[in-house]
Amino acid sequence: DAKTTQPPSMDCAEGRAANLPCNHSTISGNEYVYWYRQIHSQGPQYIIHGLKNNETNEMASLIITEDRKSSTLILPHATLRDTAVYYCIVRVVRGVNDMRFGAGTRLTVKP
Amino acid sequence: DAGVTQSPTHLIKTRGQQVTLRCSPKSGHDTVSWYQQALGQGPQFIFQYYEEEERQRGNFPDRFSGHQFPNYSSELNVNALLLGDSALYLCASSPLGMNRENTEAFFGQGTRLTVV
Numbered sequence A: 001d002a003k004t005t006q007p008p009s010m011d012c013a014e015g016r017a018a019n020l021p022c023n024h025s026t027i028s029g030n031e032y033v034y035w036y037r038q039i040h041s042q043g044p045q046y047i048i049h050g051l052k053n054n055e056t057n058e059m060a061s062l063i064i065t066e067d068r069k070s071s072t073l074i075l076p077h078a079t080l081r082d083t084a085v086y087y088c089i090v091r092v093v094r095g096v097n098d099m100r101f102g103a104g105t106r107l108t109v110k111p
Numbered sequence B: 001d002a003g004v005t006q007s008p009t010h011l012i013k014t015r016g017q018q019v020t021l022r023c024s025p026k027s028g029h030d031t032v033s034w035y036q037q038a039l040g041q042g043p044q045f046i047f048q049y050y051e052e053e054e055r056q057r058g059n060f061p062d063r064f065s066g067h068q069f070p071n072y073s074s075e076l077n078v079n080a081l082l083l084g085d086s087a088l089y090l091c092a093s094s095p096l097g098m099n100r101e102n103t104e105a106f107f108g109q110g111t112r113l114t115v116v
Helices: none
Strands: A009-013 A018-023 A031-038 A045-050 A061-064 A070-075 A084-092 A105-110 B005-007 B010-013 B019-024 B031-037 B044-050 B053-057 B064-068 B074-078 B087-094 B111-115
Touching (some): A031 A061, A045 A070, B031 B074, B044 B064, B074 B087
Parallel strands (some): B010 B111
Antiparallel strands (some): A018 A070, A031 A084, A061 A070, B044 B053
């Protein structure tokens, strides 16, 4: 699986949009971009995934650049409960379902 | 649906001992993966089980072994515990097997293992 690069930490004001970047310049054509988050001492929680089109669900939006070398996770109206470590992962969907986590981005939402 | 359940939630063991951790996958899931998460780091892939066989393994020694049962539940065994094995052990299950498109993996809350 391709490697990803994320900033180690970010802050966001409550109620504002949180934009979390991820660089995956070596991504292959058959690799998806997945986002998970982990709130302190809990198991990682799935947020969203995509291949090349932008995706949106009830939690977040995922914007993938046209060359697929980077993406941005957008939390439209961040709340204090969104404070967590956010992981960007690229992986082949078919086949063995292992995921390679990096260090992630620690997002702190401040009142 | 109880989701992915792991037991026990916390465990303290002595160096050199053996430990068994258990995982029940989400209903309808047939694939189980195990991860080790040291403090301050992201989860590291240990291995994955599908159809009661280990299908892929991360960079972990043979002291780490596992098993999957016919009901898809799984165990992680660690022998000859070292202080460095202290970590949060996470189990993740997926809904589909090897030759079909996987979607997201669902994680349990983990077992916190402390080796003293």
